Amino acid sequence: MARILTGIQSSGVPHLGNLLGAIIPAIELSKDANNESLFFIADMHSLTTIRDAKQLKENTYATAAAWLAFGFDTNKNIFYRQSDIAEVCELMWYLNCNTPYPMLANAHSFKDKASKLHHVNAGLFTYPVLMASDILLYDAEIVPVGKDQKQHLEMTRDMAKAFNHTYGETLIEPESRIDERVMIIPGTDGQKMSKSYNNFINIFLPDKKLRKQVMGIQTDSTPMEDPKDPTSCNVFKIYKLLASQEQTNNMELNYRGGNYGYGHAKQALYEVIIEKYAQERIRFNELMDNTALIEQELLKGAEKARSIAQNVLKRVRTKIGY
Numbered sequence: 001m002a003r004i005l006t007g008i009q010s011s012g013v014p015h016l017g018n019l020l021g022a023i024i025p026a027i028e029l030s031k032d033a034n035n036e037s038l039f040f041i042a043d044m045h046s047l048t049t050i051r052d053a054k055q056l057k058e059n060t061y062a063t064a065a066a067w068l069a070f071g072f073d074t075n076k077n078i079f080y081r082q083s084d085i086a087e088v089c090e091l092m093w094y095l096n097c098n099t100p101y102p103m104l105a106n107a108h109s110f111k112d113k114a115s116k117l118h119h120v121n122a123g124l125f126t127y128p129v130l131m132a133s134d135i136l137l138y139d140a141e142i143v144p145v146g147k148d149q150k151q152h153l154e155m156t157r158d159m160a161k162a163f164n165h166t167y168g169e170t171l172i173e174p175e176s177r178i179d180e181r182v183m184i185i186p187g188t189d190g191q192k193m194s195k196s197y198n199n200f201i202n203i204f205l206p207d208k209k210l211r212k213q214v215m216g217i218q219t220d221s222t223p224m225e226d227p228k229d230p231t232s233c234n235v236f237k238i239y240k241l242l243a244s245q246e247q248t249n250n251m252e253l254n255y256r257g258g259n260y261g262y263g264h265a266k267q268a269l270y271e272v273i274i275e276k277y278a279q280e281r282i283r284f285n286e287l288m289d290n291t292a293l294i295e296q297e298l299l300k301g302a303e304k305a306r307s308i309a310q311n312v313l314k315r316v317r318t319k320i321g322y
């Protein structure tokens with residue numbers, strides 16, 4: 001049984017790009033009977049940039065509700081909130097005291113963030129140590145992350161190696177699984193869908209608002225009667241990711257045949273979203289209306305996570321001489 005672990009930063013309601021690019025594939029991976037997945041909401045990492053308590057809480061709930069609505073199995077796996085297991089800070093201190101300062105000073109993501117922000121807090125600097133602690137505290141074997149996290153994973157391995165070198169075999173060196181697949185979901189303006197570009201589709205919105213987002217997808221000015229090229233159209237690109245092969249073929253024929261406007265295509269996309277994600281939309285909203293259910297799931301996960309964490313910490317404390 002391989003133990004897979006990954007952290008999810010919570011920056012609001014997950015959009016269609018987050019769902020198709022990260023959440024749904026991770027849930028699929030977690031279904032393998034040979035794996036045990038630990039997925040957590042990295043709300044302590046969020047604190048490096050978010051200092052609004054209400055926003056922090058809402059982001060956590062929205063992120064958790066999306067994972068749960070898409071069927072992440074919290075009985076087979078472990079789903080928790082990073083801040084519920086404060087043990088992670090204890091291990092972080094032990095790792096801090098074994099980590100050379102220049103390793104952190106040279107991290108790309110730190111240099112990048114530090115160059116853009118007015119106030120650079122120490123949390124941004126030690127961010128990779130907290131991330132290493134997230135991983136090593138649970139004896140994780142495989143850590144699936146995007147390319148941007150590659151250096152953080154290398155640092156985690158270096159920290160585990162250094163600790164083991166000093167104290168003898170204690171921490172498991174995790175294997176990273178960098179997702180090289182470039183499945184970039186386009187946004188309503190054709191760029192990568194992202195919260196920061198405000199070009200996203202939030203499938204959990206009420207019908208009218210969702211329809212408005214879909215109707216806002218940018219298209220060219222080819223007149224209704226003229227044939228159109230589906231491959232260069234943002235509506236078709238998104239539709240193709242969600243519709244069946246038959247529906248996609250039909251839309252392609254409609255584009256090429258003429259007398260089919262972008263408004264028709266947008267309406268078809270809206271309908272496919274409503275139909276395909278009917279259950280998930282209901283479930284998400286039920287959870288957001290009753291956050292006690294989300295709390296219950298997260299606390300169940302925290303209990304399981306804590307028991308692994310405490311065992312690992314016991315091992316570490318003995319080795320360092322406590």
Ligand code: ADP
Nearest residue numbers: 017018021022146183184185192193194195196
């Ligand atoms: P955003 O750009 O909206 O802030 P994040 O950087 O928080 O999104 O991404 C969270 C996860 O969702 C990451 O694993 C990222 O790779 C994935 N993701 C985000 N946007 C897209 C997209 N347009 N297509 C595919 N995956 C995406």
Ligand code: TRP
Nearest residue numbers: 005006007008009042045131134
């Ligand atoms: N830093 C990661 C990101 O921004 C999130 C994260 C925190 C993480 N801790 C982790 C990912 C541990 C994998 C393992 O995406």
